[in-house]
Amino acid sequence: MTTELREAAGTSPLRKALETTTMELNFGPQHPATHGVYRAVLQLDGERVVGIESIIGYLHRGIEKWVEYRTYTKATPIFDRLDYVGAILNCHGYVGTVEKLMKIEVPKRAQYIRVVLDELQRIANHLLWLGTHALDLGAMTVLFYGLREREVIMDLFEAMVGQRLLQNAYPIGGVRLDFPRGWERACRNFMAELPHRLDEYETLLSSNRMWLQRTKGIGVISGAEAVALGLSGPTLRGSGVYFDVRKCIPYGSYEDFDFEVPLGENGDVYDRYIVRVREMRQSLRILQQALDGMPEGPLMPEKLSKIIRPPAGEVYFSVEGAKGQLGYYLVSDGTDKPWKCHVRSPSFINLQGLEKMVVGGLVADVVANIGSLDIVLGEVDR
């Protein structure tokens, strides 16, 4: 068609009648692939995404405010409800913050036990993430395999602290109980088994052409963009940025252990996937070292009053949560209740990267990208 003809067509009434607009699609809050009550309003041109607006808050429970009316001890269990898939890590973050505020020295054995439970929780989180992410892309079998392995970890948690999902694992100052009899053997059995299982998942996914086509080159976010958006955790490391709180701001004896921080290259969905899978293997390395080098000693510091009453002041402390840098900011006015609490929740901040990832892609890629962010709405909305 020549230019004149095209211009003529552009002004014709037919052309006007056939004018196309973008379509608005409500993606959530009840949607199988949003991992909770997350809602995205997509602007679609056919199947192509031209705009996305995230709407959150459906799971807002006011946890940060709620904490202001509870004593420091009583506030501990509510933080398990932030990221309910990685509850122990949340708990570690909070009790670590209070310990930093009160300058409590956690006994070495308690620190090592915390490392063991933390890394088990990280593996459990990544297993569930792997399953749901694969399910989002249609590979349903991996979900059940992942849940099968996660079940063993849940049993270990139950034996150790009495709960499976929301464990309320650590008291302020240390850990409550030592490993029960036979626990260490069960844990080592699991650690011996998991690498083979991970190989199985990688056979199903990493070496599957369909999986590679669905994930490689999708949702690319460069390292600089990721840093600018404040992303953290595997989402950031998928873009090749070396930042892991365990390495960069060591806490809880992590400096004692020898492990690598897996990095991606392209910052696409595949890199975020492979980083998490490799992280599970690194967590196993840490577990091995922690169990082998477990020091003897008390589980709680000797001088710790029953009532936690930190000195007035403010403190920020962060741990490497399952989703990224999980930070707590506490302001104390010297009473037994925090004056102000703020959580730097990695899911919430990582969610900012979504727009960069999905615009220009297809609807199916939105699902892949949300999956690769590993958000938990309990943590996004708090």
Place this chain on the structure above:
Amino acid sequence: MTFESLMTYVGWPLIKIVILLGVVAFCVAYTVYIERRLLGFFQSRVGPNRVGPFGLIQPIADGLKLILKEDIIPANAQPFLFRIAPIFAIVPAFVGFAIISFAPPLVTGAGVVHPFVVKDVNLGILFLLSITSLGVFGIVLAGWSSGSKYPLFGSLRSASQMLSYEIPLTLSVLSVILMAGSFRLSDIVDAQSKLPFAIPLILAFGVYVISAVAETNRIPFDLPEGESELVGGFHTEYSGMRFAFYFLAEYANVVLVCCVATSLFLGGYKIPFVPYETLLAAHPILVSALGLAVFGVKAVLFLYFYIWIRATFPRYRYDQLLRIGWMVLLPIALLNLFLVAGIKLWLLR
């Protein structure tokens, strides 16, 4: 009109249709059961095992539940189209079975032949292809009439997917027709007495299997439903028995594809490498029963393959799916067709 002619033209076909409908509906219901059970084993869980022994009554319980459910028509829907769309989906899926010969014809007494087929149409394959491609109307209408965006997406995807995969499917079937020299399904089965077509026509068989998975909207090509993207795709707004119609239609299509693949590529009721003439000396009923069993075994093996695929693969993306259809399958199917035609011509000369 005499009683005999009435029976020939109306009575027997009707009886056959009723029997076939019953058998097919039963098979479809238990295909769902087999799939759930097998998926359970693939995924290291048990699957339905509570209702009756080994959960065998589960399909009936599910059907009962769906019948008793409320039939909701959304306020935005176009009620007439919304109501009839499921019928468009389910009827072609069941009608397709009419031309399939499930067993060798039963020869009784004085040379009377009872074929195990409702109607052995001389253009059977064409009938089958045209009927099954009608099924897409059920999906498109459902998406269009639901008055909701996810079903609309599902139906749009479905329309382009069906269009893209119907062509390689038809081309692969065409090479079978070239080999057999007939459109009649029973002739095609007879032509495979010595060797199932899957071996010489391996390319066509491959194309057929992939296209058939796409035609029946199953993983890795289940984009019209794509539950993690489009919630339920074209049947998002359906509930109760109308939803069950789509469900049944999908599985009826699966069973149909298994039966067609068995007839076209796996030698139908023929036992591979064993000529039937040697068997016919045995009791005729025995031969027919044996043929039926062979057909069933082949179809179930193919079904197992189908379910295996579902348990293993992730879902393709919309554009990737279309690219595979047009850029990979279509050239292969065309190449295969030319090869078969060339070899056939060369042999005839």
